[in-house]
Amino acid sequence: MIQKKHNFLLLFLFLTSIALSQESLNYFDIAIQKKASSLKKEINFNKAQSFFFKEEWDSTLVYSMKQLNFDSDLETKEYCHYFRGYSLKKKGLYKQALVEFGLIDKSFQYYYLVDYNVGHLFHFEKNFEKAIVYFLKSENEILNHNDENEIANLYTNIGICYMHLNKFDNAESYLKKETLLNPKKATKSLVRSYINIANFYYEQYKDEQGIYYFQKAYKLSKNIKDFKLKENSAFNMAVVEENRADYKKALVYRKESEQWKDSLNNQNKIWAVADFEKKFAVAQKQKQIKVLEVENKLKDTQRNSLFFASIGLLLILTGGVYLYGQKVKNAKTILLQKNKLDELNATKDQLFSIVSHDLRSSVNALKTSNAKLSATLETKNYDELHQLIIQNSTIANGAYSLLDNLLHWAMLQTKQLYFHKESIHLYSIVQQIEYNYKPLLLDKAITFENSVSKNIFIFVDLDSLKIVLRNLLDNAIKFSNENGKISFYTQETNPDFCDLIIEDNGIGMSENTIKELLQEGELLAKKSGSEIIGTGLGLQLCKQMIRKNSGTLAIESEINKGTKMILSFPKTRTNG
Structure with a gap:
């Protein structure tokens, strides 16, 4: 039975993500839109709410902070703090999200959503007792809105928390409430509900009851178009058959799961x-x-x-x-x-x-x-x-x-790339890039140091800046040794420009290689003394995008001592 418990944990992670992906607060969405209509002149607020609905969390954080820097009424600030807390939660920055939610006053009309999201944060940090407390705080308001989808998500989260605490009677009560809310037809929500109750029984070694619901979920998944749900339903059946020692059937289910995964990627x-x-x-x-x-x-x-x-x-x-x-x-x-x-x-x-x-x-x-x-x-x-x-x-x-x-x-x-220059907080962007590349940095045990001045604002296009920084950081990781170090820092040699330096202590490069990389139109580059060959396309792309942003690029490097990529961008005039 030890093998069963191990596989169950894999399935349970899927359950947790399901309960979060189904958040649907239409009445709150309408409230946000009404607020935006009443603040047509507040460009930053309107951009923040627009990016919030598009699920572009980085942009939401930028424009909500810009709005908070201006004098606004209390309700507008509450919305902005909610945008920031929710975006940070989605980005996995739970401690920062908790701080933002804590800045919202309890007089806020939709404060129960704050309790609901704080419950998620404690859930992520495996503090299940506190999570239940906050979920229950939001229960009355959620029930008043009669949104079955939202109620089902609440019950799922509470049920899963009780399951983690081994309070199976409470868990069963809430999970069964969830299945009763779902319609008796093949829907994604119903399939997920069956998987929830199946895992509940399986965790208690009530195999027959658990398998029954796993099989129902698998059969219903045949009639839906969600490749991810099909993949997970087949994977659940593979785990079931492995635990029953029917490896032939388990292999068939695993192959089907992989096929759905490939279909999603191919699509x-x-x-x-x-x-x-x-x-x-x-x-x-x-x-x-x-x-x-x-x-x-x-x-x-x-x-x-x-x-x-x-x-x-x-x-x-x-x-x-x-x-x-x-x-x-x-x-x-x-x-x-x-x-x-x-x-x-x-x-x-x-x-x-x-x-x-x-x-x-x-x-x-x-x-x-x-x-x-x-x-x-x-x-x-x-x-x-x-x-x-x-x-x-x-x-x-x-x-x-x-x-x-x-x-x-x-x-x-082909001149199809759209450039829109605006004032960008450089330190925040570097922080975002570091977060995206955290797994690669940890894989090679590389130390990352962000020493960019927090007072620097540059006037560039945000999307192209991210492409440049991602490519240069990717190269720095690629050509760094195990336990190496990569640093981002700024220096000011010109009052109108800011120099951003990306420094590593990796394998370095020769003067000839630097000249080759800086030569216009050069597509193939090779590091001296290394078998690592690249197309050079990434650096050519960086050079063109830096030029489009009125910037410059310089390279300083020594073999086996590391490399400095020196980028110069114009500052925002108000900071000049």
Whole structure:
């Protein structure tokens, strides 16, 4: 039965995420929209609430803080603190979220939502008794709104907390309340409810009752379109069959779970590729239209020359000279365009060759690793399975980064990338980038130091700045040794500009490599004395985006001593 408990924990993590993903507070959404309508002149508040609904948490944090910096009425501040607390919770910054929720006064009309979210925070930190206290504080108001979906989520959270505390009678009571709220038809909510009650029985070793609900959830999942839920339902059945020692059936369910997982990944990839192909096709059509326009102009010129020829010899001579001049000019233009097109084609061919080679290597490595994964699965060597899964994740992340850079590079070249410059708090952005790369830093035991001045505001485009910092931090991690150190800090050598330095103590590079990287259009770069080869596309993308933001890039490095990437951006004028 020890094996069963281990597998149950995996299933239980899924349960916890389900209870959070179903939050639906339509009446509160309407209240936010009404508040925004009454504050049409408050641009920062309107942007904050817009990004809140779009679930773009970083932007929500930025604009809600900007609104709090202005004099606002108490209710507006309460909304802003709620936006910030909720966004920090979604980003996994639970302590900071608790501080923001604590700044909201109890007179706030929707304060019960604060209690509800604080309950989630204690739930995440495994303080289940406190979580239950706060969930129960919000119960009366939630029941008053008669939103079955919201009530079901509340009961699910309370039931799961009681389950963690081994208070199974209380847990059963709340989980059964949840299943009674769901309609008796194939819905995602009903499938999740069955999984909840199944895990409850399974935790108490009431296998037959638990398996019964697992099977009901699996059968109902066949009639829904949620790939993630299908994957988890099949995975639950695989765990059940493994515990019953029917490994043949377990393997069938695991394969089905993997197929649904692949379908979800493939769906996302197909959408991305289709979007890229559509843009490429539009660009090709536009080129054809331009060629036809040139041809039509030439035909018009010839028709005009014939018309002028009928007037007289003088006009014929004048028209001939004019036509000859136009032809010479067009010929020069066409020649210049041809040379530029040849150069672009050469760059394109080189890029496709490099990218296809890297992708082929990644796919081949993934194929080989999956073969090992399949073989290891039969031998039940879980330690090796864990390492292979980590290896697969690393390969997939590398391929994704390459494709992401390729997409942004293509959009930049075709002038489809939108730039909107605004005042950005540099320290907060570096803090966000550090959070996104925390797993990679921990994997190599790299120390990250954010010494950026908290008083610096720069005037740049936020999205392109994030792309630049992500690429440079990714390179710094890649070329750093185990137990290395990466530092972000600022220095001011010009009153109108801020220098951001990204420093590592990794393998470094030679002067020739630096010149090669800074050379315009150079796609292939190799670190001296290293077998690590990259397309150089990420750095080329960074250079172009830095230029678009009126910035500069410099590199200082020594072999085996580390590298400094020095970025210079214009400050916000009000800070000057």
